[in-house]
Amino acid sequence: EVQLLESGGGLVQPGGSLSLSCAASGFTFSSYAMHWVRQAPGKGLEYVSAISTNGDRTYYANSVKGRFTISRDNSKNTLYLQMGSLRGEDVAVYYCARDGCSGGGCYGWFDAWGQGILVTVSS
Amino acid sequence: DIVMTQSPDSLAVSLGERATINCKSSQSVLYTSNNKNYLAWYQQKPGQPPKLLIYWASTRESGVPDRFSGSGSGTDFTLTISSLQAEDVAVYYCQQYYTTPPYTFGQGTKLEIK
Numbered sequence: 001e002v003q004l005l006e007s008g009g010g011l012v013q014p015g016g017s018l019s020l021s022c023a024a025s026g027f028t029f030s031s032y033a034m035h036w037v038r039q040a041p042g043k044g045l046e047y048v049s050a051i052s053t054n055g056d057r058t059y060y061a062n063s064v065k066g067r068f069t070i071s072r073d074n075s076k077n078t079l080y081l082q083m084g085s086l087r088g089e090d091v092a093v094y095y096c097a098r099d100g101c102s103g104g105g106c107y108g109w110f111d112a113w114g115q116g117i118l119v120t121v122s123s
Numbered sequence: 124d125i126v127m128t129q130s131p132d133s134l135a136v137s138l139g140e141r142a143t144i145n146c147k148s149s150q151s152v153l154y155t156s157n158n159k160n161y162l163a164w165y166q167q168k169p170g171q172p173p174k175l176l177i178y179w180a181s182t183r184e185s186g187v188p189d190r191f192s193g194s195g196s197g198t199d200f201t202l203t204i205s206s207l208q209a210e211d212v213a214v215y216y217c218q219q220y221y222t223t224p225p226y227t228f229g230q231g232t233k234l235e236i237k
Contacts, residue, residue, distance in 0.1 A: 035224070044231040045165075045173065045216055050224040059224035095172055100163075102178070108220025109163035111184065113172035
């Protein structure tokens with residue numbers, strides 16, 4: 001069974017930093033690009049970041065570029081999101097998600113999601 | 124960035140009736156070399172993560188009931204639930220994956236029972 005389990009969320013002061021982890025199991029982690037998607041309370045889904053299978057390519061939404069860093073450790077089957085210079089608008093549930101694959105290729109839909117972890121930014 | 128716009132924002136449908144949700148992209152998400160539309164649909168129930176329903180605009184994910192169907196091409200897409208069940212109450216999102224990331228989602232459509 002594919003499982004994604006986020007951890008590391010919590011309360012941080014404005015301007016502070018926080019690191020999220022996503023532990024993957026039930027599939028060959030190193031074969032899949034991975035993503036972070038967030039959802040502010042009562043709002044819709046917002047795409048945050050992506051990382052290629054071996055970590056050589058990373059992508060970010062403009063809203064987090066320069067403040068967030070995505071990374072992965074394929075030996076530990078774990079995805080990370082290092083978040084810095086946190087702001088009130090970063091308050092959200094953060095989901096990790098697996099890239100969807102079909103017919104030997106992977107394309108950018110998300111076929112597995114974690115349960116999400118809440119990040120709160122407040123003084 | 125490609126902007127995804129869903130309509131309506133909310134929808135109330137009677138049990139057993141058809142529900143239709145629209146999604147419009149600001150530019151075409153049809154990749155002409157493979158004739159595929161890079162468009163997915165998700166269902167999110169309260170307190171749960173999103174669940175993939177459809178990819179390639181019309182391909183149902185494994186295990187998704189066949190009352191869910193996707194259609195459309197280019198810039199205009201539709202998610203149809205042919206006979207609404209109580210468990211279909213949720214927020215539905217479209218998402219384009221045509222570009223390199225960052226991808227974009229529609230704002231969501233809340234589906235309720237009338």
